[in-house]
Amino acid sequence: MRQVILDTETTGIDPRDGHRLVEIGAVEMVNRRFTGRTYHQYINPERHIDAEVVAVHGIDDAKVANEPVFAQVADDFWAFIEGAELVIHNAPFDVGFIDHELKMLKGRAQPLGPVADHCRILDTLVMARKMHPGQRNSLDALCKRYAIDNGHRVLHGALLDAEILADVYLAMTGGQTALTLDADASQNQRSDTQETSGLSIQRMTLTPGQLRxxxxxxxxxxxxxxxxxxxxxxxxxxxxxxx
Known part of the structure; x- marks a missing residue:
């Protein structure tokens, strides 16, 4: 099964108030294993970014002034997510913004979207509320609950949050894809490593017989x-x- 763990950052809370996407980050998994494929894009929202939102994700007008607008990246983004199961924390928020951007595309022979017509959507916030009723179920709270290190997360960032959510989702649904016991035991292990914003995320697979x-x-x-x-x-x- 192909899954895309996805997160977005925006100029504000509600697209009905004219707010737009400023960043998309996504990580691909197939059969619960990371493929190494990611999607990351900053977007010029063609409007001012609210100060209170800048304080959350650190993306101000100057940072995205020279980035492409959504219409310029829509096809590449759609190719990355189409047909996949999208794993999103608080999916209505992100999907609402994506659908809003897709509706605004003009002059296309074949429109893109809505997302739910082309992708299955799994909301990890809904899942967490069912698994942990009455508790805090923010991404940070889930990281603490499942002992997932997010200490490098000072500001929200779409790709970083997608990577963290991927680890949270795996922990919520049965644990890690693999277990590393010894960094020196690399002869019998396969390593998939992603380099993202100076961070190294390594996945290891043990061969039969390695667990004593x-x-x-x-x-x-x-x-x-x-x-x-x-x-x-x-x-x-x-x-x-x-x-």
Whole structure:
């Protein structure tokens, strides 16, 4: 299954107020493995970026003044996401902005979008609220809950947030794609490395037989059996009491 983990940054909160995209970041996975393909693009929104939003993502008017407008990058972006399952945190926000930009494209023989007509959409915020009801489920909160390092995340950035969300999503749905036990054991491992904004993200795959199984000694085996017997007795006592 092909999935694209996606995030955007914008000039404001609501596209109905004329706000636009200023950055798109996306990471591709196939069958829960990173392919190494990413999409990252700053966009000239053709309008002023609100100061309170600049404080969040650090993208001001000057930074995107010489970047392409969305119409110039729409085809490349669409080619990257079309047909994939999009994994997005708070999907209505990002998809709403993308659909708004697609609607504004003029003079096309074949219109692009809406996104939901061409991609499946998985909202990790909805998933997190079902898994952790009554708790904070922001991306930062989920990083803390699943012990994912996001210490390098000072400001929001679309590609960085997409990479972090990818790790959060994998943790929420069954864990890492692979496990690295020893950095020196590279002869029997395959490494896929992405370099993004000076950050190195490495995925390792173990071959069969690399995980050493240590059997318990007799003392440990007996202690385990005694513990199991204690728990079983307690279960029977509680069941009899409830009856």
């Amino acid at each position: 199984v240590i059997a318990p000694n007799e003392q440990e085996r007996q202690a385990h059996q005694a513990k199991c017997a204690t728990h079983q007795l307690r279960w029977f006592e509680e069941a009899a009491h409830d009856a």
